[in-house]
Amino acid sequence: xxxxxxxxxxxxxxxxxxxxxxxxxxxxxxxxxxxxxxxxxxxxxxxxxxxxxxxxxxxxxxxxxxxxxxxxxxxxxxxxxxxxxxxxxxxxxxxxxxxxxxxxxxxxxxxxxxxxxxxxxxxxxxxxxxxxxxxxxxxxxxxxxxxxxxxxxxxxxxxxxxxxxxxxxxxxxxxxxxxxxxxxxxxxxxxxxxxxxxxxxxxxxxxxxxxxxxxxxxxxxxxxxxxxxxxxxxxxxxxxxxxxxxxxxxxxxxxxxxxxxx
Numbered sequence: 312x313x314x315x316x317x318x319x320x321x322x323x324x325x326x327x328x329x330x331x332x333x334x335x336x337x338x339x340x341x342x343x344x345x346x347x348x349x350x351x352x353x354x355x356x357x358x359x360x361x362x363x364x365x366x367x368x369x370x371x372x373x374x375x376x377x378x379x380x381x382x383x384x385x386x387x388x389x390x391x392x393x394x395x396x397x398x399x400x401x402x403x404x405x406x407x408x409x410x411x412x413x414x415x416x417x418x419x420x421x422x423x424x425x426x427x428x429x430x431x432x433x434x435x436x437x438x439x440x441x442x443x444x445x446x447x448x449x450x451x452x453x454x455x456x457x458x459x460x461x462x463x464x465x466x467x468x469x470x471x472x473x474x475x476x477x478x479x480x481x482x483x484x485x486x487x488x489x490x491x492x493x494x495x496x497x498x499x500x501x502x503x504x505x506x507x508x509x510x511x512x513x514x515x516x517x518x519x520x521x522x523x524x525x526x527x528x529x530x531x532x533x534x535x536x537x538x539x540x541x542x543x544x545x546x547x548x549x550x551x552x553x554x555x556x557x558x559x560x561x562x563x564x565x566x567x568x569x570x571x572x573x
Contacts, residue, residue, distance in 0.1 A: 318401060318413035326421055332384045339380045339429030346373045359444020360437040360469055364430075368476045368529050375505050381426040381477070382484035382504040385418040389492050390500045398564075407568055411561045415485060419553065422484035426477035434469050443469060455530060455541040471538065472530050475545060479528040482549050482556075483508050489560040522548060 326332055346367055347356050358366060368374060392398040401410045445465045450457045459467040487504030494503065515523040526533040527545045534544045 315405075315409050315413050315416075318405060318409055319417060321401075322413055322417040326384060326417065332421065332425065335380050335383050335425045336429045336432075339377060339425060340433050342376050342380060343367065343430065343433050346370070346376070349373075357441060358437070359442045360434050361444035361446075361472075363437050363441075364434065364469065364472050364476075365529075368472070374528075375508055377426065377430075378480045378483050378508055379502075379505055380429075381422045381480040382487050383501070384421045384425060385484065385488060386491070386504065387497045387500045388418070389414070389488055390497050393567075402568060407565055408561075411557065411564055414488070415553065415557050415560065418488050419481045419485050423477050423481040426480045427473055430473045430477065431470070434473060438466065438469065445469075455534075455536065455538050457537065459538050471542065474542075475530045476528050478545070478549055479524050482524060482552050483511070485553050486511075486556045489556040489563075492560055492563045524549075524552065 343363075344356070347358065347363065350358075350366065367377070389398075392401075398410060443466055445460045445468055450460050456468045456471070459465065459471065483504050486507040488500075490503040490507055491500035494500070511524055515525050520526050520533045521544070523533070527548060530541070534541050536544065
């Protein structure tokens with residue numbers, strides 16, 4: 312555990328020592344504005360906050376830009392680790408297991424942070440200028456968001472919706488990094504998240520709705536539960552996908568280490 316914490320600290324220092332993280336947040340906000348400006352049927356910039364989120368997270372093409380931007384801070388990290396011999400250094404100092412765990416965690420958290428911070432900044436701005444826009448009569452009692460929308464702080468609905476989208480984006484980032492470990496080239500590593508997102512959307516049509524990342528992303532009532540239950544189930548499903556990606560990533564890292572030793 313101590314080695315993992317030390318590796319996480321080192322990864323955070325590497326991440327924030329560059330301006331990529333801040334630039335991605337700025338680009339994320341600008342991308343949201345660009346998506347709303349190109350809204351073909353009305354002035355997208357006049358959407359309420361809830362309307363803005365509903366529109367953005369439901370777009371299969373434009374949302375990929377946001378998913379890509381959220382993954383960029385760690386998109387080429389594995390390729391960089393190989394090129395800079397950083398992976399060998401970390402493994403010699405700690406272990407292969409420590410490197411794998413810390414890499415998965417920092418990839419997930421960095422993508423989650425970019426997406427959540429970027430979308431929350433614009434959501435707060437949109438709420439101030441155009442209103443929150445939560446319509447309680449559009450939400451069935453006992454379903455997701457009803458208890459939050461009926462509370463004294465309805466903006467909590469916006470926070471949870473942003474969290475769902477950001478969490479799914481982070482899952483795609485982890486899978487993107489896993490995929491990039493099997494291919495060569497920085498460009499392939501950068502676009503791997505988009506490739507994974509497309510594959511998941513196609514496969515998602517053939518699996519139960521409760522297991523679809525898209526269902527979690529749009530925060531619908533796939534689980535037939537209230538807000539708390541939906542959050543717990545969504546996190547569990549996302550953790551399952553992360554676990555599978557981690558096993559695939561670990562297999563390739565260990566195989567690479569063994570080949571280098573041999």
